[in-house]
Structure formats: structure tokens, C-alpha cells
Amino acid sequence: MGTIKILDETVSNIISAGEVVENPSSLIKELLENSLDAESKNIKIEVKNGGRYVNINDDGKGMIKEDLLISIERHATSKIREKEDLFNLTSYGFRGEALSSICAVSKVKITSKTNDLKIGTGITVLAGKITSLKDVEKNTGTEIEINDLFFNTPARMKFLRKATTEYLNIKDIVLQEALVNYNVGINLIIDGKETINTTGNGIENTIVELFGKNILKNLIKFDYGYIGNSSISRSTRDSIFVFINGRMVKSKIIETALIDSYYTKLVKGKYPFAIIFLELNPKDIDVNVHPSKKIVKFSNDTHVYEMIRRAVAEKINGTDDLTSRDVEIKVEKETRSLNIDDFKIFQKPMVTVNKSLNISEYINSKTLGIDKKIIDEKFEIDMETGEIINQELNIERREKQFDEVREEIKEEVEEKKEEIFTEIKKEFNEIENKIIKRENYINKNYKIIGQFYNSYILVENNGILEIYDQHIVHERTLYEELKKNILSKEISRQALLIPQRINIDLRDQDIIFEKKEILKELGFEIEEFGKNEILIRTIPIFKFQESIESLFREVIKELKEYKQRDPRESIIISMSCKGAIKAGQKLTLEEMDILIGNLHKIGEYTCPHGRPIILKLDLDEIEKKFKRK
Numbered sequence: 001m002g003t004i005k006i007l008d009e010t011v012s013n014i015i016s017a018g019e020v021v022e023n024p025s026s027l028i029k030e031l032l033e034n035s036l037d038a039e040s041k042n043i044k045i046e047v048k049n050g051g052r053y054v055n056i057n058d059d060g061k062g063m064i065k066e067d068l069l070i071s072i073e074r075h076a077t078s079k080i081r082e083k084e085d086l087f088n089l090t091s092y093g094f095r096g097e098a099l100s101s102i103c104a105v106s107k108v109k110i111t112s113k114t115n116d117l118k119i120g121t122g123i124t125v126l127a128g129k130i131t132s133l134k135d136v137e138k139n140t141g142t143e144i145e146i147n148d149l150f151f152n153t154p155a156r157m158k159f160l161r162k163a164t165t166e167y168l169n170i171k172d173i174v175l176q177e178a179l180v181n182y183n184v185g186i187n188l189i190i191d192g193k194e195t196i197n198t199t200g201n202g203i204e205n206t207i208v209e210l211f212g213k214n215i216l217k218n219l220i221k222f223d224y225g226y227i228g229n230s231s232i233s234r235s236t237r238d239s240i241f242v243f244i245n246g247r248m249v250k251s252k253i254i255e256t257a258l259i260d261s262y263y264t265k266l267v268k269g270k271y272p273f274a275i276i277f278l279e280l281n282p283k284d285i286d287v288n289v290h291p292s293k294k295i296v297k298f299s300n301d302t303h304v305y306e307m308i309r310r311a312v313a314e315k316i317n318g319t320d321d322l323t324s325r326d327v328e329i330k331v332e333k334e335t336r337s338l339n340i341d342d343f344k345i346f347q348k349p350m351v352t353v354n355k356s357l358n359i360s361e362y363i364n365s366k367t368l369g370i371d372k373k374i375i376d377e378k379f380e381i382d383m384e385t386g387e388i389i390n391q392e393l394n395i396e397r398r399e400k401q402f403d404e405v406r407e408e409i410k411e412e413v414e415e416k417k418e419e420i421f422t423e424i425k426k427e428f429n430e431i432e433n434k435i436i437k438r439e440n441y442i443n444k445n446y447k448i449i450g451q452f453y454n455s456y457i458l459v460e461n462n463g464i465l466e467i468y469d470q471h472i473v474h475e476r477t478l479y480e481e482l483k484k485n486i487l488s489k490e491i492s493r494q495a496l497l498i499p500q501r502i503n504i505d506l507r508d509q510d511i512i513f514e515k516k517e518i519l520k521e522l523g524f525e526i527e528e529f530g531k532n533e534i535l536i537r538t539i540p541i542f543k544f545q546e547s548i549e550s551l552f553r554e555v556i557k558e559l560k561e562y563k564q565r566d567p568r569e570s571i572i573i574s575m576s577c578k579g580a581i582k583a584g585q586k587l588t589l590e591e592m593d594i595l596i597g598n599l600h601k602i603g604e605y606t607c608p609h610g611r612p613i614i615l616k617l618d619l620d621e622i623e624k625k626f627k628r629k
């Protein structure tokens, strides 16, 4: 007998579900697109439990009983009929796979009613099988409730990321869908909190609802959407939104065309804010290359590239920058944004926290926690008298167990102490090494020659020509200084007379608020302020070369990029980057001397990211270049 068998449908559905429903955000995308295909005008999505619970309610066409029953079958679709339709897509859906995949891996309830019927239908589905069917009273439209996503696929459930990460991805998807479907009102509620709410009143209104008025003011219209000026440029590509025939896509070609057209208008490492809507003949694109439908292929890449590049260049060439425009949309009154000079009014620090732990306090603070935890797990103990409160155990047994626990604790404490001592020893050795290195340097007697290109400092040092990157030199010294101050809690902060409002993309708000306490430790007190803004009440006493807004953007970027790292480190790195003098800034010999001197005091010769600070050329190399050797 042969060994190949056709898979039972429930098994094959679970497999295909893995491709269509990878995670809560892809599930929401599928459901939302179904509601959009059903020509809904209002769609409400509620999410809970890290995305394992989703309820989506629309006022679209709805389904009659027959269609509802079949909708959850694999390859059931009302959207295409024959092969040719695949090359002429006008709807989001076309595979007839989403609902069946979702049903295969969760507990689903669907109710639906069409406009011409008085009564609707409701079904419940468990792991792909219909378990109940009844008539229901309902408004026209469809409501789908997903419970316990991945309840029967433990492997996939394990891959669910923490709630804030899933929520971030959900927000990103819904934001993009709401942006392109600007004539549909879309409402996203996460854990009871309204996160996105668009009213469906046109593109510009939707931009304001999603990103705030400031963004719209700094966007100009062009043939294929909107492009932003440098005041709203970003340090990632996250704010380049590309839609082709209403479908959100990632397209390298279009991004490259856009970035190329900005050319020198944006500082290196900055990306434009842009919203691009392209309408192409469905015959010239193929969305069927990936089950997620996120990747598109063009029949003619060069044509698309040129089209975008030319249209953007036409708008931005000849102007120094795209100036912001007046927009007439009723949002609260403008606030003045503060610049660095405004901070100078505050001379005296408001609060100074000055507390450093000594080693024994530190060890105690670390080990105290251990005693308590272990005891808590085993018994209840009155921490003052040392009495065991659990009355059920007889005294002897209790005492014996107590002794055992005491032993365990002692061992753990010893281990922990050992660990801490080795750590301290290691740190001590490192410091000692640094001192030796530094002394070597200081005795070597170097001489500042001057500045090259207002960006590099030239130094002669014992027959070697050294070239220092001035930005990185300063960045490194600030980094060390900040780190030292933060560890010893010597950060002073100042209250802003007028709290500063800054625009933070709603997708990034959680990243910041999760770290609220840490930011406070570092001198930044922040508060939520509407969906797209945060309010900064205090900042550390520190000289920033750029705006606080650009600092926060950098912090977000660092936090996103290095998730495993201590967030304090990310914030310190961002602060030192934004506080450091830049390339192109003219320095006096004295200033250069201080900068280089400070660097050698620290004795670290790479930037906090690991890039080198000094380039060295010895006489030998120079003489070879001159063919003296």
C-alpha cells in the first residue's frame, strides 16, 4: 500500500492557517479587509488579551445564511470566479482562505444580516467545525468574535509576542488601513482604550485624526499623494506609507525612488514622511506572490521608479525646503515649541537626587530580596518576629523545614555574594586597565594641529598623525559622563515653564510609556496628551544640540532596534548623540584641546555603538605615499 495520503481537511486547514494567520495583527488585517470588501462605512475593532480576543463589527453588506455557512470553508470566496479574475483584482480578498484559516485555530462566533432580510444568522465554530446555528436579531452587517486564538496550536501560541509588541503591530496595520480607506470610519479599541478613531471624512481629515495637525501642515500634495518637509523627517522608513490600488504594500522600488528624489534635501540617515497612493492597472501588478499579499511585483520596475522620482522631484526641486502650509482644520490651538535657548532661563536645578549606594548596602539590597522570596514561597513568616504563621504544620516539622530553608537561603546568599564580588572585581580590573592606558597617553604629550573640514581634529602624537571624528569624540565623553551620573543618581532636572508638547506617532507611544519610570529617573517627566502627542514636563539639565523631539525619535529608534538592551543604555546613547557637537561645527584650538583631553581622561576609543574614533597615520605610511621610501 502506498504511503501518500490526502490530508484530512482539518489538518490541512491548520497548516494553511499558519500562512494566513501568523499572529493577531495578520488576523485583524484579514478581518478588516473582509469588512472593507463588504463595503462597510463604519468598522469597530476591539482587541484584548494580547490579541487572542478580537471582535470586529461592521455595517457592510452582510451574508445570508447559506453564504455564512459556506464562508468558513476553505476556498470559499464570493470575490473571484475564474482564473482570469486573479489578474484583475478589485477586492482585498481573493483566496477564500482567511475565514477558514481563522476558524481552524480559534473559537469563533459570527453573526450577519443583509439589508433586504429582517432577520440575521449566527453561528459558532470550534476548531473549524460549526457547533451551533440560529436566527438572530441584528443590524445590517457582520460581527465576528474570535476567542482563544491558537488554543489548539500550542507551538504557534508560544510564538505570540508580549502584548505590547502584538498591540504595536496591530496599531500599525489598522493605522495603514484607516489611512488608505479614508472614507471609512475605523475605530480600534485595545484593552478598553480607544487607540485609533477615524471618521471617514476624506484623506486630509484622516491624516489629522491619525497623525495630528502638525503632520498635515508639513505635508505637500503631489501627483501621487503627500510628501513631507524636513521638519517631519524620520530616522526610520516607518513613515513612508505606500498603497497600490488601495492595498498597503512594502515596495523597495518606490521607497528608493522617493528617497532618491529628496537627494540632498534630507540629512543623511533621515527618511521622509510620505503617503503614496498609486493606481496601476491590475494587469501590471501581481499581489499573489506571497500569502500575506504584502509584496507586490511590477511588470515594469523602471517605469514605476521613474514615475515616482519625477513627480517628487518636480515638487521639491528649486525650493530650499518644502515650507509648511496653512491648513484649515479645527484642532486645538497651536502651541509654541521650545528651543534649546529657552532652557537657559532655568539656572538652578529644581531637584537634585544625590544618592549613591556603597557596596555593602548594594549587596544587602540585592540579597534581601532573596530571603523574602524563598520564605514567601514556602511559608508565611512574620518578618518582624520570625514566627511561622502557618498553623497547620506541627512545630517540630516547621522548625526542621525552617532550618532547611535557612540553609538554602544561606547558600543562595553566598552564591549571590560570590557573583557580585566577581562582577565588582571584573569592573575594578577594567578600570585599572583604563587608568594605565590613560596614563600612557597623558605622558605622551600630544599636540593639536587644527581642524579639517570643520569635522575632524588633527593631532600630532609621537610621530603619528591622528585624525579624530569630533562628533564621536564628544559623543563618547558625554556617554561616559551621563552613565556615571545616572548610576550614581546625580541627574538634575528642570521643570519647563511651558510643558512641551511633542508629536509621537501613535504606534510609538507605548514604547515610550512603558519606559516612563526609567525616563523619569533620567530627568524626563512625560505624560500622555492625546493620541499623537506627549507632554514633557521636566528635562534633565543637559545641553542638547537638537530638539527634544528629535531626541525622543532617536530614543524610540534605539529602543526598537535593541530590544534586549537595558533601556537606560538606549536613552543614554540617544542623549549623547543628540548632545554632541556635530560635524561641520567650527572649533577653536582650545575647544579641541578640551575635547581630546576629556576623551583621553576616559580612555575609551570607540563610539558607544562601537565605531572607531581615531584614524592613525604614521610617518612611515606618509613617507611611502610621497615615495620617499
Ligand SMILES: Nc1ncnc2c1ncn2[C@@H]1O[C@H](COP(=O)(O)OP(=O)(O)OP(=O)(O)O)[C@@H](O)[C@H]1O
Residues within 6 Å of the ligand: 030, 034, 035, 038, 058, 060, 061, 062, 063, 071, 072, 076, 077, 078, 079, 092, 093, 094, 095, 096, 097, 098, 099, 100, 141, 142
Ligand atoms: N465582514 C464580512 N461581510 C460580508 N461578507 C463577508 C465578510 N467576511 C467574509 N465574508 C464572506 O466570506 C467569504 C470568505 O471570506 P475569506 O476572507 O475567507 O475569503 P476572501 O476574502 O474571499 O479571500 P481571502 O482569503 O483572500 O481573504 C468572502 O468571500 C465573503 O463573501
Ligand SMILES: [Mg+2]
Residues within 6 Å of the ligand: 030, 033, 034, 092, 093, 094, 098, 099
Ligand atoms: Mg478575506
